[in-house]
Amino acid sequence: MAEQNTQFPYAYQFDATLLAKLLTRYGTDRGVRHVLDDVVHAEVDERGDVTHVRTKESGDLAGDLFIDCTGFRGMLLNKRLEVPFLSYQDSLPNDSAVALRVPMEMSDQGMGPYTRSTAQDAGWIWTIPLSDRIGTGYVYASDYCTPDEAERTLRSFVGPGSEDLTANHIKMRIGRSENSWVNNVVAIGLSSGFVEPLESTGIxxxxxxxxxxVKHFPGGRDDHQLRRSYNRQVANVMDGVREFLVLHYIAAKRDNNAYWQDAKTRTVPDALAERIEQWKVKLPDADTVFPYYHGFEPYSYTAMILGLGGLDVRARPGLALMDDTAASKELRQVRDQAASLVERLPSHWDYLAHVARLKGKRS
Ligand SMILES: Cc1cc2nc3c(=O)[nH]c(=O)nc-3n(C[C@H](O)[C@H](O)[C@H](O)COP(=O)(O)OP(=O)(O)OC[C@H]3O[C@@H](n4cnc5c(N)ncnc54)[C@H](O)[C@@H]3O)c2cc1C
Known part of the structure; x- marks a missing residue:
């Protein structure tokens, strides 16, 4: 068993390009024409609709609806249609990252089933275990740290051997487009909006x-109500995630330098400031978190507030009047069950290698 688990079959190495390849095959098998080329220009008619895009080598491509997936460039939506970008930088200042790929023999040392975020002087470092390496990077605010300082910090975090690895510096555009769907252009992905990857919300x-x-897909006629509804929902999701991220900094105990001190006094959306005051006396629930869907539930807020420990939170007075014997018993059972499962279940590495092998056999 141990010997079998030491290597992933090559075809199932985890790789983001695999998903792109899978989706390409899925589409082309169903009649989609896949053109790989650079868009050099977009032609717009008198109503402001894009009529076609000009490519470097494949000529003009016409269409009724254009999806702008050009990343931070926002080539169709922001550049061509000049849709304003609303920055979140006043409340979320991290605008840069530097990343390293650290080769690692996971079968020797096992791998964690989670991503780790480690606070630093001007941001935080992510550590993501993959089957053959660790992906790591320092997300930082360029107002507080230079790219060279950030790279040095990351290399010293990784330790010996890191000096030979190539660092990838990334500039991030933090915020969202005022509207992600304008005329016949829909921006999806980084062209629509982005917040620092502290909660891995990009995908x-x-x-x-x-x-x-899909829910708002337009028919033949121009329906601005569909666009409006789409834009509102997409904006709410990003604005809600922004609040959740801001909470991480306000609720953190750390205040050992200007970056972390400023995090406590930085402008926050008014509604969030009011919510935080409420949470200090009554932990978050459905009535007091950001009121629109944004992927995080009230319990995520509670875990963040209690885990980070920097807010002066008081228990609800009514709890003192309740007997906690049954709740304590239940929590003990949960803890014992978790400990027993950790003893009995295969490691994360063993499990992934097993799944990869099964899939390899099937294909
Ligand atoms: C530092 C960092 C860490 C992240 N971590 C996470 C995470 O942990 N979890 C998560 O869910 N998300 C994460 N994300 C977000 C995730 O990377 C993005 O959501 C995702 O890659 C965005 O895809 P995209 O297609 O919008 O943009 P991109 O990946 O930037 O792709 C844009 C593409 O458009 C192409 N393009 C641009 N202009 C043209 C043109 N004129 N003609 C033709 N093609 C063009 C580019 O070549 C590129 O291939 C992270 C992002 C960053 C920056």
């Missing part, structure tokens, strides 16, 4: 954009 935003587009 969630993409999935949400796609699901909403």
């Amino acid at each position: 969630f935003f993409i999935q949400n954009g796609i699901e909403q587009l």
Whole structure:
């Protein structure tokens, strides 16, 4: 068993391009024409609709609806249609990242089933275990730290051997487009909006954009109510996630330098400031968190507030009048059950290798 689990079959190495390939095959098998090229220009008619895009090598491509997936560039929506971008930087200042790929033999040392975020002097470092390496990166605010300082911090965090690895510096556009769907252009992904990846919400935003587009898919006529409804939903999701992220900084105990001190006094949306005051005397519930769907439930807020421990939270006075014997018993059972499962279940590495092997056999 141990020997079998030491290597992933090559075809199932985890790789983001695999999903792109899978989706390409899924589409082309169903009649989609896949053109790989650079868009150099978009032609717009008198109503402001894009009529066609000009490509470097494949000529003009006409269409009724255009999805702008050009990343932070926002080529169709922001550049061509000049839709304003609303920055969140006043409340979320992290605008840069530097990343390293650290090769690692996971079968020797096992791998964690989670991503770790480690606070730093001007942001935080992510550590993501993959089957053959660790993906790590420092997300930081350029107002507080230079790219060279950030790279040095990341390399020293990784430790010996990191000096030979190539660092990838990334500039991030934090915020959202005023409207993600304007005329016949729908921006999905980074062109629509982005917040720092502290809660890994980038792919969630993409999935949400796609699901909403399916729900709001236009017919032949221009229906501005569909666009309005789409834009409101997509904006609410991002504004809600913004609040959840801001809470991480306000609720953190850390205040050892200007970056963390400023995090406590930075402008926050008015409604959030009021909510935080409420949460200090009554932990979040459905009535007091951001009122529109944004992917996080009240219990996520509670876990964040209690886990980070920097807010002066008081228990509801009414709780003192209740007997906690039954609740304590239940929590003990949950803890014992978790400990027993950790003893009995295979490690994360063993489990993933097992699944990969089963799939390899099936294909
Ligand atoms: C530092 C960082 C960490 C992240 N971590 C996470 C995470 O942990 N979890 C998560 O869910 N998300 C994460 N994300 C977000 C995730 O990376 C993005 O949501 C996702 O990659 C965005 O895809 P996209 O297609 O919108 O943009 P991109 O991946 O930037 O793709 C845009 C594409 O458009 C192409 N393009 C641009 N202009 C043209 C043109 N003129 N013609 C033709 N093609 C063009 C580019 O070549 C590129 O391939 C992270 C993002 C960053 C920056």
